[in-house]
Amino acid sequence: MSASLIDRVRERLAAESAPLRPTVVAAAIRAESGGLLGDSDVLTGLRRLETELTGAGVLEPLLCAEGTTDVLVTAPDSVWVDDGGGLRRSEIRFTDEDAVRRLAQRLALAAGRRLDEAQPWVDGQLTGLGPFSVRLHAVLPPIAAAGTCLSLRVLRPATQDLDSLIRAGAIEPEAAELIGDIVAARLALLITGGTGAGKTTMLAAILGAVRPDERIVCVEDAPELAPTHPHLVNLVARGANVEGAGAVTVRDLVRQALRMRPDRLIVGEVRGAEVVDLLTALNTGHDGGAGTVHANSPAEVPARLEALAALGGLPRAALHSQLAAAVQVVLHVGRDTSGARRLREIAVLTASSDGMVRAVTAWHVEGGFADGAKRLAELVRSRR
Incomplete structure (x- = not known):
């Protein structure tokens, strides 16, 4: 033909x-x-x-392969896949740039979005591509100077527990003991790390350790959290349709969750003004809440939250005051030299004399227990 x-x-x-x-x-x-x-x-x-007109086309085998978390297309002959060991170039090829563009536009349509010269990027969610839902992002030329850029994140339900992460080497036994104490004492925590570092997996494992008689309400931008827990409520945000109507934001859902009698309020990823509502909730009797935040280290968390709080109109001093009272612990996850995901640090948030919050390391994967370990032990004892 x-x-x-x-x-x-x-x-x-x-x-x-x-x-x-x-x-x-x-x-x-x-x-x-x-x-x-x-x-x-x-x-x-x-x-x-x-192959071209159904599913994800030539990318379908990659998306359906066990362990795949991301499939990235940067050019017709440049398709990358991450299956847990870091990005590697696959052998999949498109015939030309038009083939990549057609796939991106078809997937955008399947997600209820438009992708054309007037709207050259798209962010949406897909179902029916393999056993899991997929988060879609695509950018067309000339915004993507080298050609259509396609990013697919496989949203596998995070169901692992702490024991499985310990066996896999993702959590050191001494750190796991600290996490157990943190959960039992109902300390509020944030999990930090970069994209694909394992933040959601770690959060799901921690939620699985929550007592079965506690009610967990999870708010997410995309459905990923699926901890093994008998009393779990999931609320998922929704984007606007092609007419720009019908959006339900994470901030909307955080406010609704407060009316659902949560014992633990969880925000899957804090990425905007919803941080204001989360901190307010944690300061009004909702102990033991949690969320994830993109940050390169626990030390960067206060600055990161400052930027997010500004979107919600919360000034710097007010943010630090709220943060000092609302969140006690930061867990940082990242990849080691082999690309494997691991818990790298546990830190305690403390307010200094000027009212600013800083992170003090309690445990580090390379150095063991540190200065913040004593403060963490005091917090656990005070909540028991």
């Missing part, structure tokens, strides 16, 4: 109102070829078009 014939079949199918079943695609191939193709040629064309 020639490229021009494939293009004519694509145009014919684009105008087709019926579902794109194999019989419909085969009929389009025969019609556009004038009936000159044999059965083997029609079957070859059918397989090629099915």
